[in-house]
Amino acid sequence: MTCSFSAAIRRVPGGAFAKTPKSQAMTAVPMQTSFGNLNTYFGSWPKRRSQFLIYGCLNPRRTNAIVSGSQGCGHVDIDVKDDADSATDIGSLYGGTPQSFPATGDGSSGGGPGPAEAALAAAHAAAAAAKCLGLGGVARRFKKGQKLAMVTAYDFPSSRLAREAGVELILVGDSLGNCRLGLPDTVGVTMEDMLRATSSVRRGVEARPGASVASPKPVVVGDMPFGSYLLLPDALRNAAAFRLAGAEMVKMEGGRHLAPFIEALTRAGIAVMGHIGLEPQKALLQGGLRLQGTTARSAAEIIRDAEELVKAGAVAIVIECVPVEVASAVQAAIPGVPVIGIGAGGEVAGQVLVCDDLLGVHGRPPSFVKMFADVGRVSANAYARYVAEVRTGEFPGEAHGRPMKPEELEKLKELLPLVVKSRASQVAKAKPDAAASPQGPQASSSLAHRQQGFVTNPIVGLGSTGGLGSLEVLPGGRFQALNFLGPRASPTFAAARHISQAASPGSPRLAVLPTRADLSAWRREASARGRRVALVPTMGNLHEGHLELVDQAKELADEVLVSIFVNPAQFAAHEDLDRYPRTLEEDLKKLRERGASAVFAPTPGDMYPHGSPGGTVVVPHFVQGRSEASCRPEHFTGVATVCLKLFNLCDPHVAIFGQKDAMQCVVIARMLEDLMLDERMSLVIAGTSREADGLARSSRNRYPTEGMRQKAPAIYRALLDSVQAAGATPLSVRSTVHQMLEREGMEVSYISVADARGMAEKPDSAELQNSIVSIACILKDNGVVSRLLDCIVVPGTGE
Numbered sequence: 001m002t003c004s005f006s007a008a009i010r011r012v013p014g015g016a017f018a019k020t021p022k023s024q025a026m027t028a029v030p031m032q033t034s035f036g037n038l039n040t041y042f043g044s045w046p047k048r049r050s051q052f053l054i055y056g057c058l059n060p061r062r063t064n065a066i067v068s069g070s071q072g073c074g075h076v077d078i079d080v081k082d083d084a085d086s087a088t089d090i091g092s093l094y095g096g097t098p099q100s101f102p103a104t105g106d107g108s109s110g111g112g113p114g115p116a117e118a119a120l121a122a123a124h125a126a127a128a129a130a131k132c133l134g135l136g137g138v139a140r141r142f143k144k145g146q147k148l149a150m151v152t153a154y155d156f157p158s159s160r161l162a163r164e165a166g167v168e169l170i171l172v173g174d175s176l177g178n179c180r181l182g183l184p185d186t187v188g189v190t191m192e193d194m195l196r197a198t199s200s201v202r203r204g205v206e207a208r209p210g211a212s213v214a215s216p217k218p219v220v221v222g223d224m225p226f227g228s229y230l231l232l233p234d235a236l237r238n239a240a241a242f243r244l245a246g247a248e249m250v251k252m253e254g255g256r257h258l259a260p261f262i263e264a265l266t267r268a269g270i271a272v273m274g275h276i277g278l279e280p281q282k283a284l285l286q287g288g289l290r291l292q293g294t295t296a297r298s299a300a301e302i303i304r305d306a307e308e309l310v311k312a313g314a315v316a317i318v319i320e321c322v323p324v325e326v327a328s329a330v331q332a333a334i335p336g337v338p339v340i341g342i343g344a345g346g347e348v349a350g351q352v353l354v355c356d357d358l359l360g361v362h363g364r365p366p367s368f369v370k371m372f373a374d375v376g377r378v379s380a381n382a383y384a385r386y387v388a389e390v391r392t393g394e395f396p397g398e399a400h401g402r403p404m405k406p407e408e409l410e411k412l413k414e415l416l417p418l419v420v421k422s423r424a425s426q427v428a429k430a431k432p433d434a435a436a437s438p439q440g441p442q443a444s445s446s447l448a449h450r451q452q453g454f455v456t457n458p459i460v461g462l463g464s465t466g467g468l469g470s471l472e473v474l475p476g477g478r479f480q481a482l483n484f485l486g487p488r489a490s491p492t493f494a495a496a497r498h499i500s501q502a503a504s505p506g507s508p509r510l511a512v513l514p515t516r517a518d519l520s521a522w523r524r525e526a527s528a529r530g531r532r533v534a535l536v537p538t539m540g541n542l543h544e545g546h547l548e549l550v551d552q553a554k555e556l557a558d559e560v561l562v563s564i565f566v567n568p569a570q571f572a573a574h575e576d577l578d579r580y581p582r583t584l585e586e587d588l589k590k591l592r593e594r595g596a597s598a599v600f601a602p603t604p605g606d607m608y609p610h611g612s613p614g615g616t617v618v619v620p621h622f623v624q625g626r627s628e629a630s631c632r633p634e635h636f637t638g639v640a641t642v643c644l645k646l647f648n649l650c651d652p653h654v655a656i657f658g659q660k661d662a663m664q665c666v667v668i669a670r671m672l673e674d675l676m677l678d679e680r681m682s683l684v685i686a687g688t689s690r691e692a693d694g695l696a697r698s699s700r701n702r703y704p705t706e707g708m709r710q711k712a713p714a715i716y717r718a719l720l721d722s723v724q725a726a727g728a729t730p731l732s733v734r735s736t737v738h739q740m741l742e743r744e745g746m747e748v749s750y751i752s753v754a755d756a757r758g759m760a761e762k763p764d765s766a767e768l769q770n771s772i773v774s775i776a777c778i779l780k781d782n783g784v785v786s787r788l789l790d791c792i793v794v795p796g797t798g799e
């Protein structure tokens with residue numbers, strides 16, 4: 001970029017004007033000056049139009065553009081980078097508003113560009129983006145050997161995204177039919193549909209792009225729909241209608257028989273893009289949507305078609321679904337015209353994809369498409385969360401509504417005392433939460449031992465019917481209580497279950513999937529049916545705690561997939577891998593009754609084909625040496641590794657874990673974040689399910705003897721008592737729990753008061769709020785040894 005400007009003058013706060021000199025050539029204007037002084041040099045500043053002014057001199061070799069309203073101001077010589085492509089002129093020398101300045105300059109001045117360079121760069125970008133690439137620009141890029149990117153668009157937003165990404169061509173494709181109109185194929189699309197789409201796409205191209213966009217406006221191509229060019233007069237009339245709606249070119253499917261049409265259209269001033277190989281409008285005759293040109297003869301026909309179309313005047317050719325060599329030969333046969341491939345390999349001038357395919361809007365696209373995002377899944381998640389939050393009242397929250405001015409509210413209350421309620425009275429009305437539960441107050445108190453779970457991002461709220469309330473983990477590991485009475489009110493567990501059961505009764509059939517292949521077939525089918533899948537990973541020997549996870553999963557997704565796998569990698573050599581209870585038949589019966597959809601129950605060989613733990617493992621370093629990880633050093637590597645495998649295989653929208661295994665929850669949450677799986681799936685941590693006497697349910701509760709079982713509830717009691725004591729601190733919790741349990745003859749492996757993000761122990765005198773208090777206890781009786789875990793969460797006081 002070259003430029004002979006000498007200064008930029010900008011408004012600065014306080015109504016003054018500042019000069020940011022490139023050189024001192026314009027000495028007459030001081031570094032900072034007043035409006036009146038500035039007018040002496042430039043005449044009046046065009047207040048509404050601009051934030052800065054560039055002063056310089058016009059290069060006589062170039063256009064004599066003089067900035068309107070800048071009397072006395074010099075001109076600039078701007079050699080815009082992509083200028084050669086442009087079909088239109090450069091626009092004003094006045095810059096835009098500061099928001100449209102690019103964030104960075106070319107960096108040539110060491111410490112980064114000064115304001116003047118930044119202003120100029122912004123002016124260049126805005127000027128470049130205001131131009132149209134045009135057919136000439138496309139041809140020039142092709143001749144330079146630059147690959148061309150074309151993508152379909154059907155409306156304003158898809159067009160705007162394509163334009164901002166810098167594509168050369170936007171195709172208003174007749175794939176509108178199957179992608180957006182719900183038609184079985186492209187055949188039912190009408191000219192009316194296409195013209196409406198074309199005008200929307202044109203508006204997207206013309207819309208002011210983001211500040212960083214410096215690419216010119218792409219060429220818009222209108223796809224002539226089925227039946228719109230059966231006769232030459234139809235073709236002419238319809239192609240002209242496309243031009244009027246905003247397309248610069250039309251595309252027609254067909255071989256050399258279209259040559260006379262292309263000649264006529266070209267003569268009428270309408271540029272044509274041919275389309276050969278697979279012609280979806282003709283799919284019935286071509287044997288379906290399948291690879292074309294597979295024989296030497298048919299390939300030669302395709303090449304001849306391309307030559308004839310180009311002779312007739314086609315300015316570009318789309319080639320669809322042919323072998324790579326055929327597409328390459330077509331490009332070689334018509335070297336002066338760009339060939340744009342789809343499913344035809346990379347040895348052509350450019351590529352075209354259906355935007356919905358590259359975005360993954362409709363699930364997995366055809367094999368030749370690369371999915372660059374999983375918008376379908378992200379959208380499904382967003383919709384589901386929206387519906388759930390509307391139903392539970394979590395949305396709209398305080399931030400999404402505007403309160404009335406208090407004085408006006410008071411007046412309104414006087415006018416309509418019976419109708420207008422204050423916010424406080426609305427909150428008070430919402431208070432009898434348990435009574436509103438479909439299970440009534442009794443059911444609520446029977447759940448009083450359910451100490452509620454916490455929820456990690458993306459947040460899916462599960463409610464509380466007692467205990468310390470449901471919690472959400474904020475970035476940085478802080479807890480926030482989900483306040484049931486306030487504006488962020490989360491569902492009660494019972495209410496949410498009620499909603500979900502009304503909407504989707506439990507599936508009557510349980511699919512049993514013993515192998516990865518069975519799982520993948522089941523998962524594909526669920527995807528094809530657009531079903532949301534919740535995964536509940538377990539090691540089997542299912543108890544009520546597991547089944548409550550299934551209940552919660554049903555609220556969050558359409559299909560509940562439970563995995564049952566006793567994972568060897570998470571057991572140390574001295575642990576109970578061999579005697580861990582395996583009760584598959586009973587488990588299946590329970591899951592059937594509870595309405596789960598499928599059970600994945602692989603063998604160790606299926607999960608670890610090269611032996612456990614395999615060559616690659618996930619090591620959650622951050623918990624090493626802390627509480628449970630200090631007792632079981634390899635355990636969480638085994639857990640994280642198998643969970644990652646399960647997530648990869650099951651591809652769930654959401655996975656549900658139990659809070660009882662607190663460190664496991666933190667490890668999984670961090671793994672999702674660190675390995676960037678959290679955009680693909682959510683994690684919900686459900687509260688601990690307890691027996692009536694408070695003992696946390698666990699498969700290993702099978703081990704204790706009768707004597708131990710009687711003592712075991714003391715664990716939860718100790719946790720609660722210590723945390724609820726007035727003035728409790730981490731120190732007091734640790735010592736109280738030790739004393740209480742040792743008095744019962746139990747051995748405390750550890751009692752941890754830790755922060756939720758890293759499970760680091762809190763200092764003795766720290767705040768107890770936002771802590772995970774977790775414990776492992778060893779019980780011994782007559783030579784039988786049992787190790788029991790429990791955990792409670794102490795929430796913050798709220799934001």
Ligand SMILES: Nc1ncnc2c1ncn2[C@@H]1O[C@H](COP(=O)(O)OP(=O)(O)OP(=O)(O)O)[C@@H](O)[C@H]1O
Pocket residue numbers: 537538539540545546549656657658659660661686687688689690696697698699700701
């Ligand atoms: N009482 C419970 N409440 C809520 N979730 C639970 C409870 N018990 C287990 N879970 C959860 O069920 C999932 C599967 O756990 P697992 O199969 O290991 O059962 P478990 O009862 O924890 O077994 P173990 O006794 O071996 O620890 C885990 O996410 C676990 O946290």
Ligand SMILES: CC(C)(CO)[C@@H](O)C(=O)[O-]
Pocket residue numbers: 537538539565567570639642643661664
């Ligand atoms: C998550 C899990 C299924 C992984 O094996 C296991 O650790 C468990 O059951 O908690």
Ligand code: BAL
Pocket residue numbers: 539570661
């Ligand atoms: N629920 C934790 C699994 C284990 O102890 O291995």
